[in-house]
Amino acid sequence: MKTVREDRSYLIEDETRLQSFIDVLNTRFLVSDTEKSTLRITYLDTFDWRVWRQGGVLEYAEKKRSRKLRWRAIDNRQVYVEFPVEECPDFINDISDWLLPEKLFKITRPRCLMEQASSRVDSQDYEILDGSEKVIARMRLVKENMRYANNRSGQALAIRLEIINLRGYEKEFSEITAAAKQAGLAEYAKDPLLQLLHMNDRRPCDYSMRLKLQIDSQQRVDRVSKQILLQLLNIMQQNEPGICNDMDTEFLHDFRHALHRSHSLVSQLKNILPVDTLTRFDKDLVWLEHETRYLYELNNWLLDFQDICKLVPARQRDRLDLLLAWLREQRHAELLRVVAILQGQHYQKFSKRWRVFLDCEVPEHTVLKYAARPVYEIAGIQLWKTYKRLSHYNGDQLGDPEQLDTMHRQSRVLYDLLEFSRSMYTSDSVNKLLKLNSRFLEELRKARQAHHRVKSLRGFIQTMRGEGRLEKTAQKTMKKLMQSLEAIQTECENNIATPYQKLTESKVRQAFRQSFKADA
Amino acid sequence: MKIIGTYNIKGGVGKTATAVNLACLAALEGYKTLIWDLDPQGAASFYYRIKPKIKGGSDRLLADRNLDDVIKGTDVPGLDLIPADFSYRNMDVQLSDYKKPARQLMKMLRPLAQEYHLLFIDCPPNITLVSENVFYAADALMVPIIPTPLSIRTHAQLVKHLKKRPMLELNLMPFFSMVDRRKKLHREIITELPKKYPNISEHMIPYASQVELMGVHRAPLFKYASTSPAAKAYEGLWQSIKTTIR
Numbered sequence: 173m174k175t176v177r178e179d180r181s182y183l184i185e186d187e188t189r190l191q192s193f194i195d196v197l198n199t200r201f202l203v204s205d206t207e208k209s210t211l212r213i214t215y216l217d218t219f220d221w222r223v224w225r226q227g228g229v230l231e232y233a234e235k236k237r238s239r240k241l242r243w244r245a246i247d248n249r250q251v252y253v254e255f256p257v258e259e260c261p262d263f264i265n266d267i268s269d270w271l272l273p274e275k276l277f278k279i280t281r282p283r284c285l286m287e288q289a290s291s292r293v294d295s296q297d298y299e300i301l302d303g304s305e306k307v308i309a310r311m312r313l314v315k316e317n318m319r320y321a322n323n324r325s326g327q328a329l330a331i332r333l334e335i336i337n338l339r340g341y342e343k344e345f346s347e348i349t350a351a352a353k354q355a356g357l358a359e360y361a362k363d364p365l366l367q368l369l370h371m372n373d374r375r376p377c378d379y380s381m382r383l384k385l386q387i388d389s390q391q392r393v394d395r396v397s398k399q400i401l402l403q404l405l406n407i408m409q410q411n412e413p414g415i416c417n418d419m420d421t422e423f424l425h426d427f428r429h430a431l432h433r434s435h436s437l438v439s440q441l442k443n444i445l446p447v448d449t450l451t452r453f454d455k456d457l458v459w460l461e462h463e464t465r466y467l468y469e470l471n472n473w474l475l476d477f478q479d480i481c482k483l484v485p486a487r488q489r490d491r492l493d494l495l496l497a498w499l500r501e502q503r504h505a506e507l508l509r510v511v512a513i514l515q516g517q518h519y520q521k522f523s524k525r526w527r528v529f530l531d532c533e534v535p536e537h538t539v540l541k542y543a544a545r546p547v548y549e550i551a552g553i554q555l556w557k558t559y560k561r562l563s564h565y566n567g568d569q570l571g572d573p574e575q576l577d578t579m580h581r582q583s584r585v586l587y588d589l590l591e592f593s594r595s596m597y598t599s600d601s602v603n604k605l606l607k608l609n610s611r612f613l614e615e616l617r618k619a620r621q622a623h624h625r626v627k628s629l630r631g632f633i634q635t636m637r638g639e640g641r642l643e644k645t646a647q648k649t650m651k652k653l654m655q656s657l658e659a660i661q662t663e664c665e666n667n668i669a670t671p672y673q674k675l676t677e678s679k680v681r682q683a684f685r686q687s688f689k690a691d692a
Numbered sequence: 693m694k695i696i697g698t699y700n701i702k703g704g705v706g707k708t709a710t711a712v713n714l715a716c717l718a719a720l721e722g723y724k725t726l727i728w729d730l731d732p733q734g735a736a737s738f739y740y741r742i743k744p745k746i747k748g749g750s751d752r753l754l755a756d757r758n759l760d761d762v763i764k765g766t767d768v769p770g771l772d773l774i775p776a777d778f779s780y781r782n783m784d785v786q787l788s789d790y791k792k793p794a795r796q797l798m799k800m801l802r803p804l805a806q807e808y809h810l811l812f813i814d815c816p817p818n819i820t821l822v823s824e825n826v827f828y829a830a831d832a833l834m835v836p837i838i839p840t841p842l843s844i845r846t847h848a849q850l851v852k853h854l855k856k857r858p859m860l861e862l863n864l865m866p867f868f869s870m871v872d873r874r875k876k877l878h879r880e881i882i883t884e885l886p887k888k889y890p891n892i893s894e895h896m897i898p899y900a901s902q903v904e905l906m907g908v909h910r911a912p913l914f915k916y917a918s919t920s921p922a923a924k925a926y927e928g929l930w931q932s933i934k935t936t937i938r
Contacts, residue, residue, distance in 0.1 A: 256809075
């Protein structure tokens with residue numbers, strides 16, 4: 173496809189200049205002002221700004237009877253896709269299948285769309301006509317007032333004139349833009365959303381599940397540990413409202429991710445932070461992991477339900493509707509329970525105390541053996557120790573569920589330590605080891621998920637049968653599903669061996685040794 | 693992209709008016725819409741003030757398979773048009789020179805799928821290789837029927853013809869056009885015919901001078917008579933199409 177010439181935008185500092193431009197245009201064409209209109213734009217993105225991170229902006233625009241969703245680039249404002257919608261979508265897959273851009277679906281899935289900013293655009297539209305009174309281009313004088321997220325007051329942006337190119341009339345468009353130049357209009361290509369963020373001194377992607385760490389290798393390990401744990405607590409707390417309002421399932425995912433990492437780090441901090449304090453908080457972290465596990469599992473089942481259905485023959489899929497309805501009910505009840513926990517006294521007290529502890533500066537003098545040692549030294553010791561522990565398994569027998577759990581825990585610790593320490597080491601070496609471990613961790617994750625899925629389906633069948641909600645035909649289909657899941661489990665377990673061998677082969681061991689072992 | 697053809701073997705039944713007005717409604721609602729004036733008479737191009745001429749004619753268009761260079765923007769925001777050309781009268785002969793001659797238009801339209809949500813094809817009134825191409829390319833076929841015996845007869849011919857092509861995934865959407873309720877014959881036919889063809893739309897377009905005035909205004913109905921009964925009838929028809937093609 174030929175690239176259509178982009179529309180142009182000009183800054184209008186005084187309206188006399190606009191009039192002189194229109195006068196110039198009227199010598200060659202006919203400019204007619206059509207109507208004044210108001211457009212309301214809502215800038216949408218996910219909680220973690222996924223659309224923005226991929227270089228895009230999502231706009232929901234409402235004007236009279238037309239409601240559109242536009243996905244465009246941030247920098248050059250090129251429109252990727254634009255389509256009508258009935259209302260502002262909560263999720264991208266609320267849009268009709270035939271209009272939904274697959275790429276956008278993949279970017280945002282499964283996150284809900286939230287209003288990040290909004291604007292009111294008052295415009296005066298003009299048509300530029302040729303000798304036969306055919307429209308050959310359009311112009312729009314735009315006065316835009318933008319509002320950031322929940323701010324009450326809006327901010328006026330610079331007044332601009334947009335000249336819109338009409339397909340097949342490129343020659344005339346060139347004449348018009350030349351006239352704009354002749355009239356002394358300055359081109360203006362600033363993105364309104366970027367302008368607003370700049371005016372509010374805000375950056376998108378304020379939230380990220382990734383830690384923003386810049387560790388000085390000589391910093392005390394206790395101080396760094398507290399800094400990491402505090403960031404993890406912040407992530408947990410940023411996700412709480414999303415869980416409680418049931419906005420999307422990723423809030424719980426990120427919450428639990430931060431929770432796991434906190435627990436995993438706390439278990440590494442013996443002789444670095446006071447042991448009785450750590451034990452007390454770790455008990456709460458474990459409790460919280462346990463309390464949120466079932467909801468997380470139900471979320472995963474519901475998210476993957478369509479794919480799971482494909483594991484049984486097409487003509488039997490309808491019979492799984494019973495399971496779907498039951499899962500939804502269970503989730504609803506479980507969500508209420510988790511929300512009650514998060515709003516309950518026990519959790520609130522824990523997070524308050526945890527924050528107070530983490531905010532508190534470490535004492536200058538400490539009796540704890542490793543607390544005042546440089547983080548570089550301790551991280552190296554822990555990394556080497558964890559790697560050694562992880563590499564002692566027999567590569568041919570990796571399928572045992574308990575062993576899988578232990579390996580997953582160790583690989584996870586290794587991953588976290590490598591990521592926490594990334595800024596202290598030459599990035600190439602750490603990145604390579606991180607990649608190898610990530611590949612292994614991913615296979616372990618799949619194997620564990622397959623194992624849990626079989627186990628949970630067994631539990632679902634038992635409970636549903638107990639509740640008298642399982643018909644014979646549905647039971648048969650669920651048994652078939654169980655067989656397919658078991659086959660997947662075996663396949664996943666077999667896939668662990670290769671990345672494990674790669675992670676533990678002698679040259680990688682050597683690399684770990686050289687990078688992290690103190691006396692190497 | 694969904695492709696909707698407006699077609700009838702018989703001429704003068706309101707195919708062009710339907711394509712022009714429905715395309716306009718779709719664009720006003722925010723669908724990026726294209727209309728292809730495939731009728732050598734060029735009435736749709738005329739209504740949209742676009743010269744019914746394409747460089748090199750249909751011969752070059754079929755050879756290059758490049759519609760991109762001939763598309764023109766219309767006076768309706770969001771609506772573009774592929775103009776007619778007098779050489780389209782020879783298109784069926786030209787198509788017969790190609791391998792799989794009935795699928796050439798479908799291939800030509802494929803690159804446009806990323807750019808437009810809807811394409812309306814205003815077909816010429818006959819049953820030739822060009823119409824066969826439209827049958828293969830389209831998702832739906834809007835068939836205007838004037839409530840008169842001749843029009844009913846051509847509709848029956850079309851239904852019979854399409855029955856022989858079960859492989860076509862074509863949604864046939866007949867509707868009454870140019871209905872004059874003052875005429876007894878019209879009243880009888882609009883009551884009786886849906887019993888035989890239950891897929892005939894409940895939305896019917898009245899006979900209205902406002903529709904004829906499209907040629908004077910050189911614009912779709914919604915530009916100058918958006919509240920007229922005919923405009924309302926097209927809106928009803930458009931709403932029912934939207935539900936069907938979804």
